[in-house]
Amino acid sequence: MRDRLYTTEALIIRRSDVGEADRILTIYTPQYGKLSVTARGVRKMTSKLAGHLELFIHTHLQLAKGRSFDVVTESRVVQPFRSLREDLSRISQGYYVAELLDQMTADESDNPALxxxxxxxxxxLDVLDEVVRRDVILRYYELHTLILSGYRPHLFHCANCERELSPEADRYSPTTGGVLCQQCSNSEPRTLPIKLNTFKLLRYLARMPLETVASLAPAPETVHEARAVLKASLSQVLERELKSTQFLNLVRG
Structure with a gap:
């Protein structure tokens, strides 16, 4: 239950223009989850909110309860993440993260860890220059979004029989929910190949904090294969492909 006037941290993950100067914002907050709110007059040059409610910004908001939408009355930027709106590669990655968060969450369902x-x-993504390192960060985000949403991929024990996995395991099953041992992979028709280096990378990403992962620069083909298996798991959960994936692939080339 939200008070008539309340404050919250928020990430701006989607927006749409309404009328002559208003915007409807989709925000994600630690204590209220995903909300749709309105920013009245924000598109006017004289608005005190102008520049404070851009996409991907981490902000601290004051909101007033409204009939259809709560209304943003104040905004103080916590982290602007300017590079995510200035560099095309980062823009595509920012859109991807925002859409993935949007699609993996229900309205008003809080998940502070997410x-x-x-x-x-x-x-x-805002500070890393190397493309391969930003790609690793996206793989980390995909994997941990699945984990925090209750869809942890099996990377240490067989997704089917739960035996401890050996380095020889080389098949990934999105429908079963992870890596299969050699015995179980023979009876599962819909699997993806997963090489040892990709297997090791995913297990490392699952165990380590993001600040440690940010220094990794694995071979591009390893990151590409990790992207394929995580994309398959996300598609299994969402039952669709994210629209921003096409933009991401187009920019990547």
């Missing part, structure tokens, strides 16, 4: 993960991910 909020913190998203803030850390956007911060890393």
């Amino acid at each position: 909020f913190r993960l998203t803030c850390e991910t956007l911060a890393a």
Whole structure:
């Protein structure tokens, strides 16, 4: 239950223009989850909110309860993440993170750990220059979004029989929910190949904090294969492909 006037941290993950000067914002907050709110007059040059409610910004908001939408009355930027709106590669990655968060969450369902993960991910994408390292950060975000949403991929024990996995395991099953041992992979028709280096990378990403992962620069083909298996798991959960994936692939080339 929210008070008539309340404050919250928020990430701006989607927006749409309404009328002559208003905007509807989709925000993600640590204590209230995903909300749709309105920013009245924000598109006017004289608005005190102008520049404070851009996409991907981490902000501290004051809101007033409204009939259809709560209304933003004040905004103080916590982290602007400017590079995510200035560099095309980072823009595509920012849109991808925002859409993934949007699609993996229900309205008004709080997940403080997912909020913190998203803030850390956007911060890393904002400062890292190497493309391969930013790609690793996206893989980390995909994996931990699945974990925090209750869809942890099996990476240490077989997704089917729960035996401890050996380095020889080389098949990933999105439908079963992770890596299969050699015995179980023979009876599962819909699997993806997973090489040893990719297997090791995913296990490392699952165990380590993001600040440690940010220094990794694995071979591009390893990151590409990790992207394929995590994309398959996300598609299994969402039953669709994210629209921003096409933009991301187009920019990546």
